[in-house]
Amino acid sequence: KAGVTQTPRYLIKTRGQQVTLSCSPISGHRSVSWYQQTPGQGLQFLFEYFSETQRNKGNFPGRFSGRQFSNSRSEMNVSTLELGDSALYLCASSYIAGGDGELFFGEGSRLTVL
Amino acid sequence: GQQLNQSPQSMFIQEGEDVSMNCTSSSIFNTWLWYKQDPGEGPVLLIALYKAGELTSNGRLTAQFGITRKDSFLNISASIPSDVGIYFCAGPRSGSARQLTFGSGTQLTVLP
Numbered sequence: 001k002a003g004v005t006q007t008p009r010y011l012i013k014t015r016g017q018q019v020t021l022s023c024s025p026i027s028g029h030r031s032v033s034w035y036q037q038t039p040g041q042g043l044q045f046l047f048e049y050f051s052e053t054q055r056n057k058g059n060f061p062g063r064f065s066g067r068q069f070s071n072s073r074s075e076m077n078v079s080t081l082e083l084g085d086s087a088l089y090l091c092a093s094s095y096i097a098g099g100d101g102e103l104f105f106g107e108g109s110r111l112t113v114l
Numbered sequence: 115g116q117q118l119n120q121s122p123q124s125m126f127i128q129e130g131e132d133v134s135m136n137c138t139s140s141s142i143f144n145t146w147l148w149y150k151q152d153p154g155e156g157p158v159l160l161i162a163l164y165k166a167g168e169l170t171s172n173g174r175l176t177a178q179f180g181i182t183r184k185d186s187f188l189n190i191s192a193s194i195p196s197d198v199g200i201y202f203c204a205g206p207r208s209g210s211a212r213q214l215t216f217g218s219g220t221q222l223t224v225l226p
Contacts, residue, residue: 004156033212043157043202043216056213090156094212102147103212105156 002027004106006091012112018079021109025072025093031055032074033103034066037088046089049074050096078111086113117141120203120217127193128225135220136187137203146179146186147204147214157202161188193224 005024013019025032034046045058049068066076072093078085088110092103120137127133137146145164149157161172163179163186170177176189190197203217 031212035214042218043204043214045207045213045215048212056207058213092156092212096212102159102162103214105158107154107156 004091004093004104006089006106006109008109009107010110010112012114013081014114015081015083017081018077019081019111020075020077021089021091021111023074023076023091023093023106025074025091026095026104029093029095029104030072031094031096032068032072033092033094034074034076035090035092035105036060037090037108038086043090046076081113083113086111118203118205118215118217120220122220123218124221124223126223126225129193129195131193133190133193133197133222134187135201136185137217138185139205140184141208142183143186143205144183144208145206146177147206148175148177148186148188149202149204149216151200151202151219153199160201190222193222195224195226198222198224 007022031050033048035043037043047066048056052068063079068074088108090105090108092105094103118137118139147162148160151157161177166183167181168179174191200219200221202219204214207213
């Protein structure tokens with residue numbers, strides 16, 4: 001079956017702009033989580049969505065937001081971009097019934113902020 | 115908060131050698147996970163450990179869940195070129211199975 005699909009794969013923005021990233025989970029998976037990966041901070045949890053509701057949120061400013069649609073697809077948005085937002089943004093899906101922590105990651109969206 | 119200390123940070127080994135890396139925490143984890151990330155890809159789950167003392171294998175990979183629940187290690191036997199990548203330990207934050215705390219990663223290079 002198809003894996004987690006993230007779009008776009010690469011994008012370049014300038015400071016102050018906003019960006020929206022998209023994630024389509026594995027078919028049947030209802031939980032979508034987002035992570036930020038940077039060389040300095042590593043992999044850090046942003047938020048998790050299940051049934052269109054945010055279940056958990058990491059320690060990121062309010063400029064980072066997300067949402068989930070009824071078909072489980074998810075988007076995350078970063079407003080007023082800063083240079084430090086340059087990162088690989090990873091989406092992960094899981095079938096919430098059992099399988100603690102077994103996340104299936106997409107290939108990521110690499111954001112560069114100039 | 116929960117933090118995972120992973121070591122070593124990088125390893126350069128000869129093809130055929132065995133590899134060992136570990137992860138420690140000041141907090142107890144009820145699940146330990148090991149992921150591998152190839153360049154340009156997202157992390158892929160290698161092994162999941164759910165019980166203290168558990169030893170689990172996946173091909174040439176073996177991982178153990180420490181008795182104290184504060185550590186785990188991953189061994190790779192007879193390394194091959196495709197083992198190259200970054201290996202991460204991870205554990206779910208208490209009360210949230212899908213909110214993972216990741217270690218800083220071990221970059222593995224296999225020399226021919």
